[in-house]
Amino acid sequence: MADILLTANSVAILGPIARLLGWILDKIYLGVKTVTGIENIGISIILLTIVILGMLFPLTLKQQKFSMFSQKMQPELTAIRKKYEGKRDQQSVAAMQQETSLVYKKYGVSPAGSCVQILIQFPILLSLYQVFSRVPAYITSVRSSFDGVVNGITATEGYRGIMKSIVSSQKLSVSVDFSDKHQSVINNYIVDVLYKLPQDGWKIVYDKFPKLHSSIDSTVHSIKQYNYFLGVNISDSPMTSIKAAMANKSYLVVFVALLIPILSGLFQYLNVKMMPQPDNGSEQVATQMKTMNNILPLVSVVMTFSVPSGLGIYWATSGLVRVIQQIFINKHFEKIDIDDIIKQNELKLKKQREKMGIYENQINKAAHLNTRGIKAKADISGIDNEKIEEASSKKRDIKPGSLAAKANAVQEFNERNSRK
Structure with missing residues (x-):
């Protein structure tokens, strides 16, 4: 069952981030179209990923530096902890904090160096999920491709009841009754419904609006151009695409849909293996971290099957870009005298x-x-x-x-x- 997500996200934190990322994606999309004449959101997502990771690279380098230096400074931190072990008075706690701070300053790293990037990446990932689920709300030219068919639908008598029947027959869940909304909101709703329709769902639109065949053909043609990447609909999850492709015996699409989550997990695994791991001085914690590093790529594979394929493309591309970045970072650190x-x-x-x-x-x-x-x-x-x-x-x-x-x-x- 697919969820209908009306217009842009308006949540306090994710809303502004989603609008910013959507604006960047829109400019990249228009830039690619102007330079190459190709309209494809999948290509724009790959370029957006490179832009985002380029902006985050200083934080990545900082995190890598922290991981590398943590192995050197761990004995000193362990000695400080043992020195003040069991002492809970205010003077001892303050002295321990001061000595620990001096060690971090000595090695030129921040105690938060290992988690800042994660804290920044998480809201970006959630915001991208909103953007890829509601592409017409963020990419102007995608939204305009629905204008002809939407104007035709709203000019048809009884269109509201017809749209409700389409939502019901396609099992699209929606919690908003659009009958009392302004016309602009109703138009956005119709765009969201049409954008989330599977390929077979357009046959019903054909039957329900027989006078709009020309507009429907034009819109479907545009969607196939910009919303499909190597045959996979970026708004559908890989699992949804696999089921539809298996029914149509499109085995190449099945292969591509499987490849997206597999590559996302593989590149994440390679990236973790290439990164210097921080030493926290505890064998138990080190074992837990090793187990987590092995499990996370598998979790990534499972999750990518159920999210929009556009997010999976971002995740796989980001993993590849990070592997490339890691190669250069490792070479950079090899030249450094710690x-x-x-x-x-x-x-x-x-x-x-x-x-x-x-x-x-x-x-x-x-x-x-x-x-x-x-x-x-x-x-x-x-x-x-x-x-x-x-x-x-x-x-x-x-x-x-x-x-x-x-x-x-x-x-x-x-x-x-x-x-x-």
Whole structure:
């Protein structure tokens, strides 16, 4: 049973990514058409895959670097873990984190280096599933190829009931009642239904809309041009294509449909084998990782049988491109002196720590000088206050009319005149 997926995806995260990837796919499709005159989504998917992996290559290189250096730095990380084993107080945890961070800086890698690429690839894969399932929503020229037949259908009396009967007879599941929607939404719905129809389903459209044979022929011809890759419909799963091809005795299509998931698993297996594997210091975890690396390609094969063939083409192409990338990456790392890179990172770290040390010493020195200055001012202030208090006391003890009293009066008079 096929699902009808109306228009573009609008989910918060996947929607924008799908629109971006759909826009790139649309431009590639138009570019190939302009240069070669060929309209084929399968070819555009292969080129889109190369573009995406080219953009992700810096992250791939970073991940490979992490895997390579992890084997070198694992003994140091293990020593740190043993040093603080069983210590859960705040000071010990902070010290362990700081020492671990210094080791990563020494080798010039990030602790997240092994998972960033996976976190980025996963939403891209889910978004591509949406794009390949709803191609007319993202590729303008594909959508326009349905305009003639859609306009003819909507001009036919009772077309809504007819379209419902087609959905029912072809067992296409849909959760939206389009009868109350705007005309543009209804048109999109009709496009989605027609795009998901199997080859035999168009015979029913022929029978239900006898006045539209010319438009239907034109649309079916366009679909066979752009939506089939080596005989396989990119919107159908390989399993669906195999069943249809077996019924029609199209054994070449069966072979191509089988080849898509097999190649996707094979290239993924080769890529894993060629990659340097990170060493986590545990034999048990290493065994689990080895088992997972052997199982994942098989899981990829099984999954690819049930998703749109367009996604399988992307998966197989990405595996091939990664194998090619891995060959160049391995040659690049063969020329690199790991010990020399570690020494350079150690020098950088040492300079950073020296700068931090100088800066801290300057702060401590400035704080010390400031404290001394404040203390000195406090001492001077104390002396001045004592003298003032003593002078004031003496003035209070002088008898009125005495010679001392007259001398003070003359002094105060002179001080007042001098301030003026």
